[in-house]
Amino acid sequence: MERHFDEDLKALKELVLRMGSLAEDMIQKAVKALIERNDALTKEVFQLEDEVNHLHVEVDDQCLKLIALHQPMAADLRFITAAMKINSDLERIADHAVNASQTCHYHLFKETPVPQISFVTKMAEISQKMLKESLDAFSKKDVNLAKSVPEQDEEENRLKKQALNDLIELIQKDPSHAKQFVDLILLSKNMERIGDHAVNIAEDVIFMVMGKDIRHRF
């Protein structure tokens, strides 16, 4: 039986996916800005933040209304709680895109270019893939796809560790570019955190679909 409530749930899903799409767009622009040294793109990221913040509030508001008015159970309840948690993760992801753009706009683009941005762009590639797959898994309720996301986080963490070690070494060897290298450390941290939030989203999808909590490997 199709319920009126199902329409409300569909609308909520659309809102979350809209927010996910904006967050993806913001990361893409932030990374492109870094690669192309394009300051106009960083400003586009700042502008998109407003829309994400509005959606953040709207999704929470919709979830609270659905809980209060329909008192959902079972799969419906898991869907709504997952939507609320994913909503928080997406807002944090958008914040990291903004932080990365701020680092570029206020600091990195004011210094001479360095070729080591590849440390960050490699990580960004993985983070973007993890986010896309976690959102696809949410959209399609695809548990297998969701399960593949945390596995990629190990590679992301390895790259982060390597970037940190290499950049510290570079700072010691070439202090004249220390500012740029510190900026790259900050950017790599942003990319790593985006990957962590994508893992959270994937774990929420697994709980939403299967009712199984795999967080912290309990």
Next chain:
Amino acid sequence: MDKNKIRIENLTVKADNTEILKNISLSIRQNEILSAIGPAGSGKTTFLRCLNRLIDTEEELSVQGSIKMDDKDIFSPQTDLSFIRRKISMVFAVPTPLPMSIRDNLRLGLRFQKRLSGININERIEKSLRAAFLWDEVKNRLHESAMKLSGGQQQRLCLARSLMVKPEVLLLDEPCSGLDPISTAEIEEALKNLKKEMTIILVTNNVKQASRTSDRTVFFLMGDLIEMGETGRIFTTPKDKRTSDYVSGRFG
């Protein structure tokens, strides 16, 4: 480990060739509230009526299997029916006060009790009414007709009346179906307090009431026991899709 109060094994109830309950086996823990949920015709009320042998009044039904309370066989011919009814009280969907005073309604069950010496009736009345959250509303008019009470008060009187015989098990068949939200909340609060002293089995069509009130929930569908478990789990991560669909309001 939780002690079982009632054990039901292979319980089947038939009317002619139709099975109303199909080979049901489950245990009910002492001092728990167990909710039985399911759509109309799922067999939940029949299940309840088996527990105190009210099913005996329906001659067209045949019952197989066993129900044991504290290892005493409920269906055994040697088991005294009045003993069962004293130990297992029941509250029905529609309030059933009798056209007599509030006090006489409450004393009714005790009239059939063999040994009344040593029972302080006034104390028992006050305790039962307090447990049913009715004492403050009727304490100064116990001599008045029970028929003057509101629907919610009448139902709480019926609950108090069933408590007068100090039952070990309390059966409730849709006890709040006609009540307003405040009366419903009062009955639910009363049940949560009462479970310290007795085992409660609540049949309800209101899944929200089952989720709010009970420790465990059993879901019946067309005479089959589909799923039983801790209420928190049944309403968040049910194992069976039919349970999930029913508690989410997709059918029923």
